[in-house]
Amino acid sequence: MDMTRDTIDIHLANFKPDFVFFDMPLWVPELARKHGSKPIYFTLPSLINFAYFSLQARNLPNDHYFIEADLCRPPPGFPCQAIRLHPHEARVLASMCNGVILRGMRFLDKLSFAMRETDAIVTETCREMEGAYCDFVEKLIGKPVLLAGPVLSKPATSRLDHQFDCWLNGFSHGSVVFCALGSECILGKEQLHELVLGLELTGKHKILANLIYNINI
Structure with a gap:
């Protein structure tokens, strides 16, 4: 800069x-x-x-x-x-x-x-x-x-990538937990375990398995 x-x-x-x-x-x-x-x-x-x-x-x-x-x-x-x-x-x-x-x-x-x-x-x-x-x-x-007031972005008008759209459509309505950690957050191993254990408590085991799969990728 x-x-x-x-x-x-x-x-x-x-x-x-x-x-x-x-x-x-x-x-x-x-x-x-x-x-x-x-x-x-x-x-x-x-x-x-x-x-x-x-x-x-x-x-x-x-x-x-x-x-x-x-x-x-x-x-x-x-x-x-x-x-x-x-x-x-x-x-x-x-x-x-x-x-x-x-x-x-x-x-x-x-x-x-x-x-x-x-x-x-x-x-x-x-x-x-x-x-x-x-x-x-x-x-x-x-x-x-x-x-300046709360600066909020305009709602997205673009569609999801086909890959993610198909993946999300495989779940029932209201069954997906989205975790937004921010662009600068890098989870350590213990923090990742805590996140996974917390999601496990929601009872959404299928989502949990997909989360682990995508993180490993």
Whole structure:
């Protein structure tokens, strides 16, 4: 992505947009201001995440590395003090926050940089869902938080591949359990066993056999 910087620079010089939205490429704010545009950070994860993990909200220095104990309780002023991580959750998420994601920069560093350089934040939510957390972040960073509403894709209009259509038609209505794990989830052996055991409890043994068969393939 960094190799597109010169190309983006040329496009901004030609189009001179009012706003430039960015996420991962942290050189966008510099280019945006160079051409008189306002950089806007578009956050894909829930804003509750940033509110909970923010170093600034916890009065911690920017070079602080999270430990398990840091994340077992929410920061001061967090809208819902009942939200707390279990130790095993805090341990995993501390590792994720401290992990390096680009050019030696931690995930936490990336968030801090984006919040510092942006002119505003846009997030995929609505006031009814996360209004209190948006107000919390807005007050925390001193910049407006704009709500784009839940961004939902249009219903699919294409038909299933013939292979899958035939396979699904071999089951009675309401008898198929669909497990969506996301594009970045890779199950370990123990996790796969837990999933299979959970499906086995549904009594859909024929589906279970097909699941195992397709995973093995």
